[in-house]
Structure formats: structure tokens, C-alpha cells
Amino acid sequence: MKFADATAPAVIDEELCRDCIHLLQTKEQGVEQESYRHSAATKKDNIEFGEVQCLMFSFKNILKINNLEGFEKLVKLYLDNNVIVQIENLDHLVNLEWLDLSFNNIEHISGLNKLTKLENLSLFNNHIEAIEGLDAQVDSLEVLSVGNNRIADLEQTKVLRKFHKLQAVTFAGNPMAGKDDYRAYVLAHLRHLRFLDYRLVDEAEVQQAESDGALQEKLQEIRLVEQQEEEAREAERKLADRAARLAALHMGALDNFWGKMEEATREFTSKVGVVEQLSELHSKQRPKFEAKVEEFVQANEGASVAKEAELKEYLEAATAMKEDNNAEAFAYMSKFDAKAKEAKRAFAKALGASSGRGQSVDPDLMQHLDDLRAANDHLYEELMELEMMQVDQFIAALDAFERNYTNMHQATLDRVASTFNETRELASAWHDEAKELAALRHDEFVEHNLNDSDDLSDEVKVVLNDKEGMTNALEQANEARISFLDSIEDAVAKAERAAYDGVVNGLRKGEHNRNRDRINEIAQLVHTVNKKIIDDLDTSIDQDDI
Numbered sequence: 001m002k003f004a005d006a007t008a009p010a011v012i013d014e015e016l017c018r019d020c021i022h023l024l025q026t027k028e029q030g031v032e033q034e035s036y037r038h039s040a041a042t043k044k045d046n047i048e049f050g051e052v053q054c055l056m057f058s059f060k061n062i063l064k065i066n067n068l069e070g071f072e073k074l075v076k077l078y079l080d081n082n083v084i085v086q087i088e089n090l091d092h093l094v095n096l097e098w099l100d101l102s103f104n105n106i107e108h109i110s111g112l113n114k115l116t117k118l119e120n121l122s123l124f125n126n127h128i129e130a131i132e133g134l135d136a137q138v139d140s141l142e143v144l145s146v147g148n149n150r151i152a153d154l155e156q157t158k159v160l161r162k163f164h165k166l167q168a169v170t171f172a173g174n175p176m177a178g179k180d181d182y183r184a185y186v187l188a189h190l191r192h193l194r195f196l197d198y199r200l201v202d203e204a205e206v207q208q209a210e211s212d213g214a215l216q217e218k219l220q221e222i223r224l225v226e227q228q229e230e231e232a233r234e235a236e237r238k239l240a241d242r243a244a245r246l247a248a249l250h251m252g253a254l255d256n257f258w259g260k261m262e263e264a265t266r267e268f269t270s271k272v273g274v275v276e277q278l279s280e281l282h283s284k285q286r287p288k289f290e291a292k293v294e295e296f297v298q299a300n301e302g303a304s305v306a307k308e309a310e311l312k313e314y315l316e317a318a319t320a321m322k323e324d325n326n327a328e329a330f331a332y333m334s335k336f337d338a339k340a341k342e343a344k345r346a347f348a349k350a351l352g353a354s355s356g357r358g359q360s361v362d363p364d365l366m367q368h369l370d371d372l373r374a375a376n377d378h379l380y381e382e383l384m385e386l387e388m389m390q391v392d393q394f395i396a397a398l399d400a401f402e403r404n405y406t407n408m409h410q411a412t413l414d415r416v417a418s419t420f421n422e423t424r425e426l427a428s429a430w431h432d433e434a435k436e437l438a439a440l441r442h443d444e445f446v447e448h449n450l451n452d453s454d455d456l457s458d459e460v461k462v463v464l465n466d467k468e469g470m471t472n473a474l475e476q477a478n479e480a481r482i483s484f485l486d487s488i489e490d491a492v493a494k495a496e497r498a499a500y501d502g503v504v505n506g507l508r509k510g511e512h513n514r515n516r517d518r519i520n521e522i523a524q525l526v527h528t529v530n531k532k533i534i535d536d537l538d539t540s541i542d543q544d545d546i
Contacts, residue, residue, distance in 0.1 A: 009063035009083060017067070021047065022054040022076075057082065058100075065089050079104070080122070087111035101126070102145065109133035116140060124148055124170065131156045134163075141166055147197070148173030154185050158222065161189060168195035184208070188219060249300050250499040253491035257293050258286050264484040268477035272470050274459050277437055285430050289423060296419040300412060307408050311503065314401040318394065325390045332382045333525070339375045340533050343368040347537050365541060372534050380526040387518050394511050402504055409500040413493055420489035424482060431478040438474060442467040 010016065021044045054076040055068075062082040066089045068074075076098040077090075084104040090096070091114040099115070102124035109123065110133045118137050125148040134141065141163050147170040154176045160166055171177050171186065177197070179185075186196060187206045194201055243255045262269075272278050346368050445464040450456060456464070463470060 007061055010061045012057070012062060012065070012067045014067075016057070016060065017049065017055065017071075018044065020055050020057050020060070021052050022056040022078075023047075024053050024076075054078075068093065090115060112136055119143065119165075121145070125173075131159045134159070138162055139165065143168045145170040146174070147171055147177075150175065152176055154179060154182065157186050158189050161222070161226070164192060166190070166192060169193060170197055172197040189222070245301075246297065249297065249304055250495040251297065251300065251492055253488050253495065254293055254297065257488070258290055260488075261289070261481060261484050265477045265480045268473045268480060271473040272434075272438065272463060272477075274457070274463055275438070275441060275470075276460075277441060278434060281430070281434055281437060285426070288426055292419065292423055292426065296415060299415055303408060303412055303415075307405065310401065310404050310408065314397060314507075317397055321390060321393050321397070325386060329383055329386055332379055332386070336375050336379045336530065339372060340530070343372050343537060344533075347540060365537075369534065369538055369541075372537070376526055376530045376534065379530070380522065383522045383526070384519075387515065387522065390518075391511075391515055394514075398507060398511060401507070405500070405504065409496065412496050416489060416493050416496065420485055423485050427478060427481045427485065431474060431481075434474050435471065438470045439467065442470065 023044070049070040050072050052071055053073055055071065055074060056078040058078050059081045062079065062084060065079065065084060065087065068077075068089065069092060071093060072095065074093050074096055077093065077096055078100045080100045081103040084101065084106060087101065087106060087109070088111045090099075090111055094114055095117060096115050097117055098120045099112075099118060100122045102122045104126050106123060106126040106128060109128060109131065112118065112121075112133055113136050116136050117140055119140055120143040121134075121137070121141060122143075122145040124145045126146075128146060128149040129151060131146065131151065134144075142165050144160070144163075144166060151171065151174040156176070157171070160169065169186075169190070171182075176182060183196065187193065187201060190196075191206050239256075243252070246252050246255050269282065273282065347365055350365055442464055444450070445461075451461055451465065453461075
């Protein structure tokens with residue numbers, strides 16, 4: 001039992017957190033080093049928890065990890081030499097790179113699922129029996145210490161083969177480390193290590209370990225399994241990439257096309273699938289259908305690029321029109337602003353000269369006001385006329401864009417129709433060949449009295465002896481297949497129409513909203529902002545008269 005066990009466990013609270021803040025300093029050369037606890041308590045007392053990068057809870061007799069909320073920028077966390085039994089409540093510390101949990105009572109590696117940046121993990125001197133719970137650190141972990149634990153099986157180390165950044169591990173002090181072939185086994189299985197149990201790994205030592213006959217056979221088996229796993233992952237990546245590719249083209253209904261068609265017809269094809277020739281004919285169809293679908297997808301990828309280019313050209317033209325319009329509008333507004341400034345200067349001069357002298361206000365000021373009102377009215381007319389011109393320009397551009405985009409859209413719908421007509425033709429040809437083959441096999445079965453043949457299973461005999469049953473199953477399979485193709489065609493066409501409507505209607509709605517906002521802006525400028533300027537000048541005359 002640790003000395004700390006004799007006292008009541010400590011609770012991590014705000015006071016303890018503040019006391020355990022450890023400030024990080026940087027040398028002039030830019031090399032980071034940890035300072036000793038800073039002598040200036042005020043600096044620790046005033047730092048926000050959200051800015052803290054390092055906490056040191058070493059030797060604090062802590063039993064439970066909790067109350068660390070708010071330390072979003074924490075990079076290093078020391079919880080060594082405590083009485084912790086479970087790794088928990090760390091999910092929010094997503095920036096953690098260094099975690100020391102050595103010299104505790106932990107039995108299982110867990111609670112690290114969110115710590116994807118963790119590079120250095122120490123679990124030295126605990127009660128751990130298995131290397132587990134580190135999947136989130138596969139791409140980040142560089143140093144791992146699980147020495148002085150209860151790991152007995154050397155095969156536990158194989159878990160770390162996929163940790164390609166792992167440079168240093170410590171297993172010393174575990175039961176497995178006492179085995180004769182321990183070091184050779186670890187080096188043969190984890191050949192990317194540079195340090196094992198604090199000793200530098202020599203390449204010659206690794207090669208010697210790999211040359212061991214007993215280990216070679218095991219390694220070959222492991223590598224074969226890993227290769228198969230990698231191939232499976234690669235297949236999954238390809239499927240995911242294809243799904244994303246189809247989704248981007250609004251053709252998600254085509255994902256796993258053959259698998260879906262198989263499922264739609266399985267109830268009927270399974271009845272005749274025991275007949276070898278029909279099964280072979282079935283397997284020959286997949287490349288035909290998938291080639292047709294892929295041809296369709298590739299054609300639509302080219303069409304999608306053309307659509308994006310057309311949309312980009314329109315958006316660039318619309319932006320240029322807006323910029324030209326804004327520049328012209330700004331010129332009109334600048335004229336009014338200049339006239340308003342001129343009026344303000346005239347008013348300031350005239351009212352300043354007449355103030356306190358009993359002089360009447362310069363009659364030209366009223367003319368300035370009238371001119372300014374006329375200028376504001378004219379500005380409104382100019383801006384509205386400019387906006388109406390822009391509306392006409394936008395509508396003309398939108399109409400031209402929509403004509404081109406509609407042609408592309410219709411071409412896509414035509415491809416959908418023609419492609420699925422061709423797939424239905426493939427299905428019909430398949431059906432015809434299957435019916436002919438089924439009839440032929442039935443006639444052979446009857447003619448040669450194969451019901452007593454030992455070469456055929458009872459299940460096959462039952463199928464071949466029932467010509468009507470075979471025919472019905474093939475008919476039902478074909479109907480289900482055609483129904484499936486119809487449904488997929490409808491789904492692809494529907495998605496294409498939705499995408500088209502989204503673009504065209506979105507642009508028209510966007511132009512409508514732009515026009516509405518611009519008219520409101522013009523009204524706000526002329527009837528509120530500019531009018532206030534004029535009204536303030538008018539009021540200044542009235543006040544001066546008083």
C-alpha cells in the first residue's frame with residue numbers, strides 16, 4: 001500500500017486545480033521546458049483555467065478523476081502517484097498530448113476514446129493485464145509505458161503493430177518480460193520501435209529477431225491476416241468513396257446497385273439457383289449490369305462538370321453586374337453627399353454669422369434646402385432606375401443560364417431513360433436465356449431419366465422435375481427485377497429534378513431577395529438617413545429664428 005493510502009482521498013476542486021497549475025516556459029532558442037512551480041503566486045492565481053496547458057496532480061492522494069471542465073487548452077496532465085482506479089472524465093480534454101497515470105491502481109485501459117492527439121502515455125506500475133482501449137491513439141501515440149503491470153501474454157504486444165508512430169515502449173516488470181524470447185518477440189513484431197525498455201533498438205537486433213524460425217512462421221501468419229484486413233479496409237474505402245461520388249451526382253440510389261437487385265429477386269432466384277447452369281448464367285449478368293451503370297455514372301460526371309462550369313460562369317457574371325451597379329450607385333450617392341456637405345458648410349457659416357447679432361438668416365439657405373430636397377428626390381429616382389436596370393440584366397442573365405442549364409438537365413434525364421431502357425433489355429435477354437436453359441435442362445432430365453442419378457442432389461432433382469415451377473420462379477424473378485429497375489430509374493430521375501429545381505429556384509429566389517433588400521436599402525437611405533440630414537438643417541433655421 002502506498003503511503004498516501006493511509007489518508008482520506010483528495011477531491012479535485014477549484015482550489016486544488018489552482019494549486020496544481022504548472023506554467024510552461026520557452027527558452028530563447030524556442031525549446032520548451034517545464035519550469036518549477038512558479039514563485040510568483042499571483043501569476044497562477046490570475047490565469048484563466050481555459051488558458052492552462054499543464055496540470056500536475058502528482059502525490060495528491062486522488063481517487064477519482066473529475067472536475068477538470070474548462071481546461072480546453074490542457075496539453076499535459078500529471079496524475080501519477082495517486083490511488084486512481086479508473087480512467088474517466090477526460091473526454092473534453094481533446095488537446096491533451098501527454099498523460100501520466102503511473103503509480104496508481106488502474107486495472108483496465110479505458111476512457112481515452114476522445115484523446116486523439118495523445119502522444120505520450122504512462123501507465124507504469126498499475127494493475128493492468130491487457131493492452132486495450134487505445135484505438136483512438138493509433139495515429140498519434142509515440143511513447144507508451146506499461147511497465148510494472150500484470151501483462152503475462154506476449155501476444156498482447158501485437159496490438160501495437162498498427163501504431164506506426166510508436167517510437168518507445170516500456171514493458172519491463174510485466175510477467176511476459178521475464179520470458180526467454182521476450183525481447184526478440186517484441187522486436188520482431190514491433191519493428192518500428194527505436195527504444196524498448198529504455199534501450200536503443202539496433203537494426204541488426206531486429207533482423208536477428210525476425211530470422212528466428214519459430215517467430216518467422218508466426219510473423220507470416222500475422223502479416224497474412226494484416227494484409228487481408230488491409231484489403232478489407234481498402235474495399236470499404238472504395239465503397240465509401242463510390243457512395244460519396246454517387247451522392248455528389250445526386251445518384252445515391254445507384255449505390256450497391258447489384259446487391260439491391262439481388263435482394264429484390266432473391267426470393268425467386270433462390271428457387272432455381274441450385275441448378276448449376278442457371279447459377280452460372282446468373283453470375284455472368286453482374287458485369288453486364290455494372291458496366292452499364294458505370295458508363296452512365298461516368299457520362300453524368302462529365303455532365304456535372306459542365307453544369308458546374310455553367311453555374312460558375314453565371315455567378316461570376318452576376319457578381320460583376322453587382323459590382324458595376326454598386327459602383328454606379330456609390331457615384332450617385334457621393335454626389336448627394338457632396339451637396340449635403342456644401343449645404344452644411346453654408347448653414348454653419350450663415351448661422352454662425354447671424355448668431356447673437358439679431359441678423360436675419362440668409363435667404364439663400366432656403367434655396368440650399370430646396371436644392372438638397374430636389375437632389376435627394378433625384379437620387380431616389382436614379383437609384384431606383386439603376387435597380388430596375390439591374391433587375392432586367394439579372395433576369396436576362398438568369399433566363400440565358402436557365403435555358404442552358406435546362407438543356408443539360410434534360411440531357412441527363414434522357415440518359416436516365418435510355419440507360420434504364422438498356423438495363424431492362426439486359427434483364428429481358430437474361431430472362432429469355434434462363435427460360436430456354438431451364439427448359440433444356442428439364443428435357444435432358446426427363447429424357448435421360450436422371451431422377452435416379454447419383455450425380456444430382458435431391459434438391460436439384462426436385463427443381464428439374466418441376467418445369468412449371470422453374471418457369472414461374474424465373475417469371476417472378478424477372479418481374480421483380482423489372483420492378484426494381486423502374487424504381488431505381490424513378491429515384492434517380494427524381495433526384496436529378498430536385499437538384500435542378502434547387503439550383504434554378506434558388507437563384508431566382510436569391511435574385512428576388514436581393515431586389516427586395518436593395519429597394520429597402522434605397523428607401524432607408526433616401527427617406528430616413530438623407531431626410532434626417534435635411535430635417536436637421538431645416539430645424540437649425542427654426543431654432544435660429546427663435
